[in-house]
Amino acid sequence: MGIRKRAAEGIGYSDKFNSKLVFCWQNLQPHSSTPSILKQFGRLKVNLMGKASRDKRDIYYRKAKEEGWRARSAFKLLQIDEEFNIFEGVKRVVDLCAAPGSWSQVLSRKLYLPAKLSPVTKDDDLPLIVAIDLQPMAPIEGVIQVQGDITNVKTAEVVIRHFDGCKADLVVCDGAPDVTGLHDMDEFVQSQLILAGLTIVTHILKEGGKFIAKIFRGKDTSLLYCQLKLFFTEVTFAKPKSSRNSSIEAFAVCENYSPPEGFNEKDLHRLLEKVGSPSGTEDLDCSSGWLEGPNKVYIPFLACGDLSGYDSDRSYPLPKAADGSYQCLDPIQPPIAPPYKRALEMKKASSQGIHNLDKLSLGP
Numbered sequence: 001m002g003i004r005k006r007a008a009e010g011i012g013y014s015d016k017f018n019s020k021l022v023f024c025w026q027n028l029q030p031h032s033s034t035p036s037i038l039k040q041f042g043r044l045k046v047n048l049m050g051k052a053s054r055d056k057r058d059i060y061y062r063k064a065k066e067e068g069w070r071a072r073s074a075f076k077l078l079q080i081d082e083e084f085n086i087f088e089g090v091k092r093v094v095d096l097c098a099a100p101g102s103w104s105q106v107l108s109r110k111l112y113l114p115a116k117l118s119p120v121t122k123d124d125d126l127p128l129i130v131a132i133d134l135q136p137m138a139p140i141e142g143v144i145q146v147q148g149d150i151t152n153v154k155t156a157e158v159v160i161r162h163f164d165g166c167k168a169d170l171v172v173c174d175g176a177p178d179v180t181g182l183h184d185m186d187e188f189v190q191s192q193l194i195l196a197g198l199t200i201v202t203h204i205l206k207e208g209g210k211f212i213a214k215i216f217r218g219k220d221t222s223l224l225y226c227q228l229k230l231f232f233t234e235v236t237f238a239k240p241k242s243s244r245n246s247s248i249e250a251f252a253v254c255e256n257y258s259p260p261e262g263f264n265e266k267d268l269h270r271l272l273e274k275v276g277s278p279s280g281t282e283d284l285d286c287s288s289g290w291l292e293g294p295n296k297v298y299i300p301f302l303a304c305g306d307l308s309g310y311d312s313d314r315s316y317p318l319p320k321a322a323d324g325s326y327q328c329l330d331p332i333q334p335p336i337a338p339p340y341k342r343a344l345e346m347k348k349a350s351s352q353g354i355h356n357l358d359k360l361s362l363g364p
């Protein structure tokens, strides 16, 4: 079954790994005649081979485990920083859509831990890092966690309260919905997350501050660029080397927050819509159609990360121990309650011959 067909049938999945789990689970035969010990051995072998093969195919996945990052995404933020120096002078940060937490780890290691270890920093001066996600996250030193939906005004209010009247120097957002494979829809849902991020930005970012947000490049990229330019003097779309070429993901690096004069946060949506229909024609949907032809905008696009560094689209040989074996590391911190948890539990239950799945103590 093709990706698009699966998406059309409403089966959500977030990446290849998850999709495999969901579809394996659907095809499970609880009463297979294969002796279970053999089946389990086979599964273990496939798992180990699968892990080693991912280590080989995905150098950033392997490096993340070696360096103690919870996800390979950590390298994306580090490579953006190499190019844009985003942490300079930063004392207060918001990490939107933070789970499982590799960006928060970067923030903790780059900002909080050096300050904590410095003999001259007083407790009151320690950097403030607030991380938000729908999913719970294992604790990270120096990071305050809020579990919530960033598109919900109540979550924004909780974040603002943590800042206690102060403003943030940096807001980062690596938010991604469960990708369906339908590019237009994925791009739309992604843009809703950016919009939610921008709403929080308008309440909490100090003038001159920075906003980094994941985007999906698509037909409305020009519109998004113009909308962000309303609020920031510098906007660059960056592609870190650790982000695969095959992925439509990129990052909007927005510098020097300067909202229009007299800007009222309540006017955000009206202002953004105006960029999409500048003639003010009401029957026009907010779109990037008018940004074609003579109005075409040229978006600064930058590849970042050491160009002689690792290429995320290449396979690399695995480092072998003296005896020729390869030591495959486990992920640093598996997600606490991932969306695919129920599928995993059901798979386990069916392999143990539990027939009445309703008896499982699982959430929806």
Ligand SMILES: C[S@@+](CC[C@H](N)C(=O)[O-])C[C@H]1O[C@@H](n2cnc3c(N)ncnc32)[C@H](O)[C@@H]1O
Pocket (backbone or CB within 6 Å): 070, 071, 073, 074, 096, 097, 098, 099, 100, 101, 102, 103, 104, 132, 133, 134, 135, 148, 149, 150, 151, 174, 175, 176, 177, 193
């Ligand atoms: C790519 S992951 C973020 C990875 C993270 N930056 C890291 O380095 O570990 C995307 C996250 O966006 C979160 N997310 C998606 N929609 C959200 C929403 N409306 N509110 C809060 N979090 C959301 C998901 O739960 C997921 O954890």
